[in-house]
Amino acid sequence: MPDVTERCSVAVIGGGVIGSTVAWTLAEAGHRVTLYTDRAVEQSTTWVAGGMLAPWSEAWPGDSGLLDLSLASMRAWPGFAARLEQDEHRVITARGSLAVAADEGDVADLHRVMAWLEARGEPVAPLSRREARALEPGLAAGLRPVFQVQDELAVDNRATLLALRELAVRAGATIEQRRISSLASLPQDQVVVAAGPWTSELLPALRVRPVKGEIMRLARRSFSAPPPRRIVRGWVRGRHVYLVPRPDGMVVGATQHEAGFDTTVTAGGVRDLLADAEAVFPGVADYAITDMSAGLRPVTPDNIPLIGRVDDRTLVAAGHGRNGMLLAPLTGSAILAELDGQPLAEAAAAHPRRFA
Numbered sequence: 001m002p003d004v005t006e007r008c009s010v011a012v013i014g015g016g017v018i019g020s021t022v023a024w025t026l027a028e029a030g031h032r033v034t035l036y037t038d039r040a041v042e043q044s045t046t047w048v049a050g051g052m053l054a055p056w057s058e059a060w061p062g063d064s065g066l067l068d069l070s071l072a073s074m075r076a077w078p079g080f081a082a083r084l085e086q087d088e089h090r091v092i093t094a095r096g097s098l099a100v101a102a103d104e105g106d107v108a109d110l111h112r113v114m115a116w117l118e119a120r121g122e123p124v125a126p127l128s129r130r131e132a133r134a135l136e137p138g139l140a141a142g143l144r145p146v147f148q149v150q151d152e153l154a155v156d157n158r159a160t161l162l163a164l165r166e167l168a169v170r171a172g173a174t175i176e177q178r179r180i181s182s183l184a185s186l187p188q189d190q191v192v193v194a195a196g197p198w199t200s201e202l203l204p205a206l207r208v209r210p211v212k213g214e215i216m217r218l219a220r221r222s223f224s225a226p227p228p229r230r231i232v233r234g235w236v237r238g239r240h241v242y243l244v245p246r247p248d249g250m251v252v253g254a255t256q257h258e259a260g261f262d263t264t265v266t267a268g269g270v271r272d273l274l275a276d277a278e279a280v281f282p283g284v285a286d287y288a289i290t291d292m293s294a295g296l297r298p299v300t301p302d303n304i305p306l307i308g309r310v311d312d313r314t315l316v317a318a319g320h321g322r323n324g325m326l327l328a329p330l331t332g333s334a335i336l337a338e339l340d341g342q343p344l345a346e347a348a349a350a351h352p353r354r355f356a
């Protein structure tokens with residue numbers, strides 16, 4: 001293990017939420033950081049995301065490792081958001097989430113999720129039809145509400161990314177827009193690869209694959225029903241849809257396909273998203289579509305990210321799958337702790353050596 005207790009020069013590769021958080025965290029701690037990023041900000045996965053911080057309603061029975069990691073990061077989010085919001089950036093767009101089902105099969109699936117979370121003592125509360133209608137009057141009449149989580153948050157992913165980059169620069173980091181094709185050619189003492197779905201191009205021994213997700217942004221018009229005030233997670237005949245509030249509308253996501261690096265927005269993707277969103281919240285039909293995009297979730301074989309040291313000079317912070325926004329604060333702290341030679345116990349499950 002190198003002597004890295006001295007502040008050192010660090011190259012961070014990747015300017016999405018993960019690389020930008022790492023760059024900010026390390027620069028604030030006194031490291032000399034250069035953030036390299038090759039694509040325009042709009043081409044990162046982070047720009048496309050929905051912005052849910054939803055460790056409980058994203059959880060799946062049995063995935064305790066990912067849930068524990070997500071909860072550790074969720075605990076850091078209020079302080080993280082407060083720092084991002086210091087200078088005019090408005091990051092948090094909603095608090096609380098509702099999980100609703102369209103048919104019997106969806107109800108059964110959601111009950112399984114709720115039972116598992118309750119058995120772990122997590123803060124999920126059953127939700128009656130009357131309570132759901134009182135909280136969100138725009139929900140479809142025939143829906144079957146199952147549970148709510150008051151502590152989940154939604155953030156504006158784009159405002160978050162811009163704020164992170166600005167704070168990184170203010171803390172002393174330099175941003176260079178260029179593609180890195182060889183880690184050996186970089187002059188810095190230490191290198192952190194945070195290249196999202198492109199990570200395996202730089203570190204072929206680590207398996208991070210792209211999983212395509214299509215998503216749309218809708219704006220409220222003068223006569224539209226108001227958007228939901230909480231995140232609404234709908235399970236609609238076996239498919240999942242979510243509505244994430246924004247001040248002027250909502251984000252509706254997301255499809256999920258294994259399609260390599262393809263980011264085409266397909267007619268079928270638009271059709272499915274709109275049909276499922278309307279089944280949950282009929283008022284969406286009056287909204288204007290302002291943006292349709294597709295992004296590539298960086299996914300590892302066990303759905304847990306790769307955060308930690310790969311060799312004496314190289315660290316990785318990648319593979320955050322469906323939860324990169326949520327896991328950003330923990331990732332920044334874990335990479336700083338690794339550089340300081342004192343790995344964070346909370347991030348142990350994400351260490352890349354588990355695949356060695």
Ligand SMILES: Cc1cc2nc3c(=O)[nH]c(=O)nc-3n(C[C@H](O)[C@H](O)[C@H](O)COP(=O)(O)OP(=O)(O)OC[C@H]3O[C@@H](n4cnc5c(N)ncnc54)[C@H](O)[C@@H]3O)c2cc1C
Nearest residue numbers: 014016018038045046050051052180196213295324325326
């Ligand atoms: C449709 C969709 C919805 C989502 N919704 C949510 C959500 O609600 N909540 C949540 O927590 N997560 C969500 N996610 C997941 C989240 O968006 C990702 O986990 C996260 O954005 C990954 O961030 P990243 O920084 O690792 O990757 P990216 O944002 O893709 O950034 C990688 C960066 O690396 C750069 N790069 C790559 N290779 C090189 C190279 N060789 N040289 C220089 N630069 C390089 C790229 O230019 C890019 O800037 C969603 C994802 C999708 C697709």
